Amino acid sequence: xxxLRIPGPTPLPPDVQMAVGQQMINHRGAEFGALxxxxxxxxxxxxxxxxxxLVLTSSGTGAMEASVANTLSPGDRVLAISCxxxxxxxxxxxxxxxxxxxxxxxxxGRAVDPAVVREAVETQGPFKxxxxxxxETSTGVLNDVQAIAASxxxxxxxxxxxxxxxxxxxxTRLQMDAWDVDVVLTGSQKAWMAPPGLAMIALxxxxxxxxxTAQNPRYYFDLGLARQYAARHQTxxxxxxxxxxxxxxxxQRMVAEGIEAxxxxxxxxxxxxxxxxxxxxxxxxxxxxxxxPTVTALTLPAAHKPSDVLNALAERxxxxxxxxxxxxxxxxxxxxxxxxxxADLDAVFVALGEILSSTP
Amino acid sequence: xxxLRIPGPTPLPPDVQMAVGQQMINHRGAEFGALxxxxxxxxxxxxxxxxxxLVLTSSGTGAMEASVANTLSPGDRVLAISCxxxxxxxxxxxxxxxxxxxxxxxxxGRAVDPAVVREAVETQGPFKxxxxxxxETSTGVLNDVQAIAASxxxxxxxxxxxxxxxxxxxxTRLQMDAWDVDVVLTGSQKAWMAPPGLAMIALxxxxxxxxxTAQNPRYYFDLGLARQYAARHQTxxxxxxxxxxxxxxxxQRMVAEGIEAxxxxxxxxxxxxxxxxxxxxxxxxxxxxxxxPTVTALTLPAAHKPSDVLNALAERxxxxxxxxxxxxxxxxxxxxxxxxxxADLDAVFVALGEILSSTP
Numbered sequence: 001x002x003x004l005r006i007p008g009p010t011p012l013p014p015d016v017q018m019a020v021g022q023q024m025i026n027h028r029g030a031e032f033g034a035l036x037x038x039x040x041x042x043x044x045x046x047x048x049x050x051x052x053x054l055v056l057t058s059s060g061t062g063a064m065e066a067s068v069a070n071t072l073s074p075g076d077r078v079l080a081i082s083c084x085x086x087x088x089x090x091x092x093x094x095x096x097x098x099x100x101x102x103x104x105x106x107x108x109g110r111a112v113d114p115a116v117v118r119e120a121v122e123t124q125g126p127f128k129x130x131x132x133x134x135x136e137t138s139t140g141v142l143n144d145v146q147a148i149a150a151s152x153x154x155x156x157x158x159x160x161x162x163x164x165x166x167x168x169x170x171x172t173r174l175q176m177d178a179w180d181v182d183v184v185l186t187g188s189q190k191a192w193m194a195p196p197g198l199a200m201i202a203l204x205x206x207x208x209x210x211x212x213t214a215q216n217p218r219y220y221f222d223l224g225l226a227r228q229y230a231a232r233h234q235t236x237x238x239x240x241x242x243x244x245x246x247x248x249x250x251x252q253r254m255v256a257e258g259i260e261a262x263x264x265x266x267x268x269x270x271x272x273x274x275x276x277x278x279x280x281x282x283x284x285x286x287x288x289x290x291x292x293p294t295v296t297a298l299t300l301p302a303a304h305k306p307s308d309v310l311n312a313l314a315e316r317x318x319x320x321x322x323x324x325x326x327x328x329x330x331x332x333x334x335x336x337x338x339x340x341x342x343a344d345l346d347a348v349f350v351a352l353g354e355i356l357s358s359t360p
Numbered sequence: 361x362x363x364l365r366i367p368g369p370t371p372l373p374p375d376v377q378m379a380v381g382q383q384m385i386n387h388r389g390a391e392f393g394a395l396x397x398x399x400x401x402x403x404x405x406x407x408x409x410x411x412x413x414l415v416l417t418s419s420g421t422g423a424m425e426a427s428v429a430n431t432l433s434p435g436d437r438v439l440a441i442s443c444x445x446x447x448x449x450x451x452x453x454x455x456x457x458x459x460x461x462x463x464x465x466x467x468x469g470r471a472v473d474p475a476v477v478r479e480a481v482e483t484q485g486p487f488k489x490x491x492x493x494x495x496e497t498s499t500g501v502l503n504d505v506q507a508i509a510a511s512x513x514x515x516x517x518x519x520x521x522x523x524x525x526x527x528x529x530x531x532t533r534l535q536m537d538a539w540d541v542d543v544v545l546t547g548s549q550k551a552w553m554a555p556p557g558l559a560m561i562a563l564x565x566x567x568x569x570x571x572x573t574a575q576n577p578r579y580y581f582d583l584g585l586a587r588q589y590a591a592r593h594q595t596x597x598x599x600x601x602x603x604x605x606x607x608x609x610x611x612q613r614m615v616a617e618g619i620e621a622x623x624x625x626x627x628x629x630x631x632x633x634x635x636x637x638x639x640x641x642x643x644x645x646x647x648x649x650x651x652x653p654t655v656t657a658l659t660l661p662a663a664h665k666p667s668d669v670l671n672a673l674a675e676r677x678x679x680x681x682x683x684x685x686x687x688x689x690x691x692x693x694x695x696x697x698x699x700x701x702x703a704d705l706d707a708v709f710v711a712l713g714e715i716l717s718s719t720p
Contacts, residue, residue, distance in 0.1 A: 002383075002385070004383075004384055004385070004386065006386050006388070008598065009384040009385075009386075009387060009598060009601055010384065011383065011384055012383060012384055017381055017382075017383060018381065020380060020381050020602050021377055021378065021380050021381020022377075023362075023364075023371065023372060023377060024364055024369040024370065024371055024372055024549070024555065025362070025364070025369075025680075026364065026366050026369075026680045027369060027556070028366070028683070029674070029680060057417070057418055057419050057422070057556070057557055057600075058417055058418055058422070058580060059417050059580075059597040059598045059599070060597070060598070061579070061580050061596075061597040062417070062418070062580045062597075064580075065579050065580045069577075092579065093579045096577050096578065096579040096582075097577045097579075098577065187598070189384070189598055189601075195384065195600065195601055195602040195603075196387070196417070196598040196599060196600055196601055196602075197417055197557045197599075197600030197601075197602065197603060216577065217429075217456050217457045217458065217576065217577065218456065219421070219425050219452065219453045219456040219457075220418060220419075220421050220422045220424075220425045220581075221580075222456075236421075237419040237420070237421040237422075238368065238369060238419045238420070238547070238549055238556040239419070239556060239557075240417075240555065240556055240557030240600055240603060241369055241549075241555055241556055241557075242380050242555040242556075242557065242602050242603060242606070243555075243557060243600060243602060243603070246602070314389070320385075320386045320389060323388070
């Protein structure tokens with residue numbers, strides 16, 4: 001039995017695993033309709049929105065592309081706010097779709113500063129859209145989306161605010177409607193405790209209005225078509241049924257637990273992870289005050305190469321942690337989202353202690 | 361226990377179902393790499409190609425879009441050959457990407473006529489690409505891709521020939537290299553006996569050359585990036601791991617059975633299905649000589665509405681057959697691809713006999 005501590009895919013709880021292994025059904029039938037309807041109703045609770053949450057068969061990256069393809073036209077000005085690899089990915093997607101992109105980059109490990117964003121919008125705007133990352137998986141940084149959105153909104157009321165919360169939502173709160181965020185998207189294999197293969201996305205009324213005029217090509221990711229099908233509890237093309245079985249089962253657990261309790265559980269795991277790391281003398285890569293509740297990036301003593309430590313964890317302890325997305329950054333990343341216990345984390349640090357105390 | 365006879369998703373064999381329900385692993389680790397490498401090696405056997413077969417996390421429609429996004433530029437002339445709903449879909453995707461599309465439509469139930477295609481290429485060409493459907497799921501028609509490809513190639517040697525074989529490949533042969541087809545794509549939930557959520561696609565050298573200059577936007581479906589990652593047995597973004605477990609297990613069965621035997625099994629099932637239908641006095645919707653080996657569309661006596669018959673099959677017998685994709689066409693569709701037995705088909709016709717002999 002491995003201890004899977006990469007920041008996604010995350011381990012499946014036993015009932016989710018059982019659900020995933022169920023036999024196929026008719027994806028145009030009543031049983032599937034009920035499954036999808038209940039799943040999306042539960043997702044709305046966690047998206048904290050009255051909007052429809054659409055389920056796409058893709059990774060989270062597909063939903064990032066859907067957000068760009070459905071709301072923008074070539075030449076639209078976009079502010080791409082990034083503090084790591086996944087922020088950069090949103091930037092690249094906007095460029096791939098020929099947006100006129102202004103990149104606003106924060107150093108790896110730092111959080112996005114709402115005041116700097118506000119200044120960028122005021123001095124370099126207007127922007128049709130701003131794209132940003134809620135939880136930067138590559139560095140273990142949680143951005144303050146509420147403050148960033150307020151900064152953008154106050155300077156430019158009609159700018160679309162599009163947030164990648166692939167590794168955030170389900171592990172921490174994002175109040176889409178209350179914070180006036182226009183697009184929120186996430187992925188099934190993160191805090192949701194389901195297999196990879198589904199992305200979930202919701203659009204504000206403002207975003208749906210831009211959909212009507214956006215000129216970017218789209219077909220598989222056409223969210224208007226997805227919304228039409230969702231109204232009758234279907235998807236335009238055949239969905240990832242097994243993954244949906246899993247997501248339905250995991251959401252049933254999460255709704256029973258409650259949205260505040262789910263967020264508190266993640267905060268407690270993250271806090272325990274940081275305390276263990278500090279006890280071992282390891283460094284926290286993320287800026288203080290912006291620690292991610294779902295993934296922690298640790299810096300190691302200079303004598304220890306992250307790749308060697310990761311290999312030792314995997315080979316000697318069957319513990320799989322995450323490598324760095326950026327080779328210039330010497331960290332290891334510990335995922336603690338979804339189906340993770342304090343004991344799972346303790347096992348990581350017992351092993352890390354043994355590895356780091358031996359001569360490298 | 362339902363008898364799932366829609367033309368996909370198809371039932372999972374027990375070992376595939378067990379495989380799908382396995383726990384998550386690191387999608388950047390050695391275990392996953394071995395899984396993907398073996399899966400794609402086996403796919404090459406069925407694609408009958410020396411090219412890399414790429415695995416995308418999407419439905420088959422996503423791979424259709426990938427074929428257009430990766431090889432074409434806005435304004436490119438495309439011949440969209442269609443004999444049904446899924447042929448029309450390829451046409452729509454090319455138009456969504458601003459291709460200059462010439463639609464060549466054959467009546468529902470008819471097969472694509474290679475001579476007509478040749479004439480279209482000669483009189484209306486040159487075309488950058490021709491898109492077509494191997495097995496038209498909506499009407500139960502199998503097109504002669506070998507003859508169609510030869511027609512196109514002889515009239516226009518450099519036209520890209522892009523074939524949707526979503527419901528064909530794995531149930532019938534398509535010799536990609538020998539027939540000089542440029543793009544072949546399929547979906548995991550059809551003859552492959554795996555859950556929906558993965559599409560598989562291969563490109564010829566000619567198609568890879570056009571990739572270099574194609575101007576359509578692409579990111580999630582960037583096949584060049586997918587090929588780079590495939591070289592180290594990974595995917596650019598997180599793949600549908602559970603579905604891949606299933607596809608690996610089903611391919612293991614199929615490779616052991618052998619490509620000729622798999623095709624013969626489907627032909628035998630289709631032949632049995634047609635014989636049963638004729639015994640009951642039902643009509644075959646597809647043009648004679650072009651019957652699909654994976655799905656049969658049946659016309660009913662005028663007194664019986666297809667939707668009523670489908671409901672009776674589902675409610676009284678737990679048999680799920682396919683409705684029509686085109687409301688003007690009064691057929692029911694019986695899928696017999698993948699994990700299907702003669703007994704499964706017999707059960708359908710026993711039930712149909714009872715339903716049709718009662719007063720409608």
